Amino acid sequence: MISQSHTRTGAVRGAAHAASRGRRTGRWTAAAFLAPLIVYLLVFYAYPLYRNIDLSLHDYTPRAFIQGDAEFTGLDNYRAILSDDTFLRALRNTAVFTLASIAAQYAIGLALAVFFHRNFRLSGVLRALFLVPWLLPLIVSASTWSWLLNSDNGIVNAALQAFGIGQINWLTSPGTSLLAVTIANIWLGVPFNLVILYAGLQNIPSDLYEAAGLDGAGPWQRFTRITFPLLRPVSLITLLLGLIYTLKVVDIIWIMTRGGPADASTTLAIWSYREAFGTGQPDFSPAAAVGNLLILIAFVAGLAHVRLQREETA
């Protein structure tokens, strides 16, 4: 790739005027094709992001929001959220929700991918059915789970009752609400993990397994010696995407518990959403500060991933 473009520049440098003019028009053509994207990124990503930083550095009351005369307060908003009681709670909840979700999604997704790896009767159809949770609108899944876990009339409690377990207030007691939204989120994320890991398995050469079989390796050995190590790059990207996606989850938690009761299922993303849009009194400045903190966490995770990948290829 690199050497190709080198010879290309060399050729162009040696060529006559006409060629360099052609190259220049080529560059303009490329720019023209890219223009819609660049304008789009500037207007709909860069500017909202800039506004978000601007919000976090000023004290925007709803009135100042409309009039645009908010007072500049520097890092006060960040100081305020870091010393807020909700912060440690939300950080802990975010960590529990995210790590438990991606660990369980990955483990279940990998087990299913290995299960479906060798084709059997109906395997294609069954694999397609596993995509359903991922394709449903989140509001549909979240409201369905709310009813499944309903204290008085939910099927989950009815089933537990059959085993003599008393009523659990899944969504309304502080001890279980985070667990409840985590379970729903794991269910949502399994299909994505299954599809990616399954595709990764298809790329492992099958003669490796045949050779291992001839050497007398059992299924467990084949998994730990071949499948798992060779799947490492795919596993890493799956976990990273899961992490980035789970950090920003709002819908499922907001619809099921609104972060409650008493902040028991409030993550950083929920905290930010609630401050800005969840109450009658929008408070955009701290919400923006929390949001920027989330971006920072996702970014650090991304960098860690790039680092890991480099080590892999080095």
Add this chain to the structure above:
Amino acid sequence: MKTRHVKTARSGWKTALGVVLAGVMLFPVYWMVNVSLTKTRDLRADPPHWFPWNPTFEGYADALGQQLPALATSLFIGLGTVVVTLVVSLPAGFALARLRPRGTRLLDFLLLAAQMIPAVVMAMGFYAVYLRLGLLNTVWGLIVADSTLAVPFGVLLFRAFMAGIPAEVLAAAQIDGASTWRAFRSIVLPLSRNSVITVSLFAFLWAWSDFIFASTLNRSSDVIPITLGIFRYIGNNTTQWNSIMATAVIASLPAAVLLVLAQRYIAAGVTAGAVKD
């Protein structure tokens, strides 16, 4: 002969286990359909009815009576989002794959970084911008906001696909004197049909499913998409769960249609970018 018999027996066992696992996974979906067909007075039955023996369509009548405008709004927003996504990402994917523009690496990085930004953050930025532009509580504002869910994905997918078009095909067009635009329009676009379908399906599905942008940028509007319709429904009457679940079933129809008609495009979309060959 004997080994073959053992093999089918073993794979039959796998099929049986697969059916059970899929059943467990899809139980919430079954339950949604079951509740949507249950009579209001049976909703509080203890133990709950496992199967809608005498189904009722009250729930669906309620849902359609109240949510039909919201369904139409969601359809319009979904289609609008597809158009915006394609217009922005098709030429960009072509340029990145074929025209070797400057700053390719920077754009790659930006497109990846864009996907890390939480939707809450985007929603606040859009809220601030739309407040000034008077785009709050409009369908157009929502179309633009929803397209941000799909544009980075679209660019990356088109780029990956178009990079795979054989160079000879394009070179032939250049010899014929076709301009780059003509080559793009009459050669690259027709060849990219499958990836256009994949991106359109996802853009539509994401816009149709969007809750965060709708609940922030459109929250005091009369014209609301179906996701917000269901959310308000839950808030208003928590007793009518059969109607809520009926609305949820109807809102799931596009996903079901996509799964049946376009499964291979979906699998192509999920794995794009995540797995390198």
